[in-house]
Amino acid sequence: MNQTTPKKWHDWLADPAIFFYACLWLVVLVIAGTLAQPGIGLYKAQEIYFSSWFFPMGPVPLPGGRLTMAVIFVNLVIYLIFNASPKKNIGLYITHLGTLLLLLGGFLTAYFSSEGTMVIQEGGSSDYVSDYHAREFVIITPGSDEDKVTAFGMGWLKTGSILKHESIPGEIEILEAYTNCEARRRDTMDPSFKGLGSQYTIRPIPDNPQDEQNMYGFVAAFRGFGPNADGNYVFVEYQNDPTQVADKICVLRKKRTYVPFQIELIDFEKKLHPGTQMPKSYKSVVNLIEDGQKRRVVIQMNEPLRHKGYTFFQSSFIEGQSGGKDSTVLAAVKNYGRQFPYISSIIMSIGLLIYLMILVPRRRRVMQSKEG
């Protein structure tokens, strides 16, 4: 580069030094985010270090994974548009283009994909996917044709929130909310509580590093539902009986996403390595039911069901109680950025190969001219 020509704005932004420092910070993040996992669990570590824009270190906010990758993205884009010379080094250009696609795919996945599970007992069927982590509090008004469901997401489930909506007659004030709690029987019944809360109370316990094992719970005051229904209620996940408030059913559960079809489990088969408890293969034989049509599908390890943008994988299973029916656990994923890693890896490999193929003969020519 000519020392006398002044640097333009894009020279600054496309400088590989930016990538160097961003990459160095990414190394720090990955190390910190990995070492944190035994303590706080994978989900939390991911939230703090990798999926965040900033995270606090004491009073100081430090750049999180998303911000760092955004910086790399901008650096790369500017480089490709203004500073790269595809003619001089086509291989390198293509490789960087491939990297850009990878980052783009990651961005799409981060914002537009969803994951969850579908649990189906043998003989039963399901038409919804339960989120791994997000919880919801739903108020269901049963109807003759269809039920009306009002769902409040996790953001609402905090102490002090007031839940209101046109579909419910009154309002619900959250008095206490916990990300992990345990329920204990009360010594004496509390008449100010209705339903489960009259006999049980909840108290918070430390979060489990495995977030799926946390049991959310909260205490709420219902007002305006009618003199018989108003009062305090306790809600926890995995209650045996959903709470009835006036004509409505209220449940705290993992967030559900309904899919436009049903999956019915005909048979679940599990094979162990003989003489051991190590799983060899799992297989779910299901019916995919849509618009009254049934289609037999086999879902097993490494052979998922792909339908309507969803992919269902054989994830694990739940043993039937005392010889009862087994339940299959399918992992359901909807991922918009799915194709990008495939495309980008092909492009990157072409790029690197071209780079190496041009580089090697060029070096040889240089060496030969030296020796000559």
Added chain:
Amino acid sequence: MNMKRLMTLIISLMAFSAVNASDASGREQALKAAAKKPMLHEGRIKPLDTFAQVNLLAIYGKRSIKKMEAIDWLLEAMFLPEASNERPVFDIRNNDVVNALNLETREGHKYSFTEVWPALRKNMDFLRSAFNKPSEERDLVEKQMLELYGNVSRFIEIAESLTFLQPRFYLSNEVLASRFGLQAEEKASFYYFSKKSDVFAAYLGEMQVKSEEELDANDLEVVKLAQALDAERRRVTTEILKIIPPEGAAKDQLWGYPWELLRKPSRTTQEDAFLDAWAAIYRSYVHDEPLDEALLDQTFAIYFSPDSELEKAHIDLEVWNNHANLFYKSLAFYILSFILLIISWAAWGTWMKRLSLGSMIVGTFLHAFGILLRMLIMGRPPVSTLYESIIFVGFISVFCAIIYEIVKKNSLGIFTGVVLGSILHFIGFSYAADGDTMGMLVAVLDSNFWLATHVVTISIGYGCAFVAGLIGHLYLFFKIFKPEGKERLLTLSKNMVGSSLIALFFTLFGTILGGIWADQSWGRFWGWDPKENGALLIVLWFLLLLHGRVSGIMRDNSFAFGLVINNIIVALAWFGVNLLNVGLHSYGFTDSIAMNLLLFCGFEFLIGLVGYVWARAKTPV
């Protein structure tokens, strides 16, 4: 080179012929026949030889007891309990455990069953409370006592597997004994008596018509014998020796164990033939009787039909592999190559270098052959477990180094190759000490395509990364001690960059392939779990070094330092992540690994730092 090749050929032939020699001794025939018997253990069909080696390794710490092969120890345990119980095979390294058991401390740390078992029984309360604690809360003594107890229990299970062949029962009355086809006081086995149910039935019939006063001492003796046999049948509970194949040796079926047959009310002729064959092995082992191998082969032939799983298990190949010690031999040739290389720097340079390269190539062939055999025996790509990745990366490193040496001819290839190959062999041996290195895989890993692509690519990446790291060390070394050798430093500088690019290529694609495998298998390309993060770190580090160079922030000295640090990163990504035990990837972990890893990382960091500072001091500004 020709001499070397000839020597190697002869040595191999000798080794081969020694394994295949047919000895006259009945005992040795028994050992050979027993070694090749297939069994089901830990989900895999394997030869009894492997079972013996794995168990001896766990109990004793080695795969053989000086001159005694594992299969010999196994048969002694099953056939000659009086001798076997006195043999000091239980390894107790920790003197705290020795003292807790009230045993005498001794050099060699080996104790016999008769010493250890009663001592353990006196400490059952301690063992129970240790067992009931979650494993993280147990201290070292508790862990090792439980481990010892486990080993001794397994020893008992093994020892009782074929007790029905041992002669333990007798009748003192001459007439009585003769009805059973025996002399007075002649001892016979449970198996023998199990074939005499008609004699028992006849005697019982006679007894039933007698009144109580008419019953005599002989009647009592028969009753006592029957009761003793019955008690034996109910006492023995071991199921560990699963040597009876299911119908047609079908896939995924549970195999039976010998005592199952002895508990059946009646046996088929096939089952009797099976037990007779083992009785023959017993007699050959204990009394040195010649073994009718043809008859034995015939008896077991029914299990080896073309469709049966036994064909695919490659039993004979595995037995050969157990004793071939290919990786040890490969290591020997690498070390020889290193010695020859050093000699070449002092005298007879050209010839020594050629011999050195030749020795390295022989070592690589043995290395590759060992990997190939494992592939054939297991029927899957060579990199499915941590142990296999070590062996494979070692092979890749040496292979690349050979190619490099053939092209460049500057001894750098030989040096890097044998150093890396030897180190990885040593690490491999310490992993092999964990048990059966040919274990079964959990369902999600059992996919040949992805094992072949992702894991192989990542392993190649690790190998190349270590090569680059080693070149980084060499750069610093020559910068400090031979700074005037500008030509060599320039070559090394180019090699650092070149090897980094190649390593980046493989680690990058290995990581992406891993993501694609994860996407295909469980719908998630990237999960930020420790193993994935480890691979990502290696890629990021190489990107960091290369862009540091491009941007002018880093030059040769810091690049070399960066490559030394990279060795630490690769070691942590490869072995360290398993110590965190989080996520989908945790499969393989020992206490000593953590310590060795720490030492390695500390050592490398020190070398890198000192090297970097010193090299900078030697760099003209």
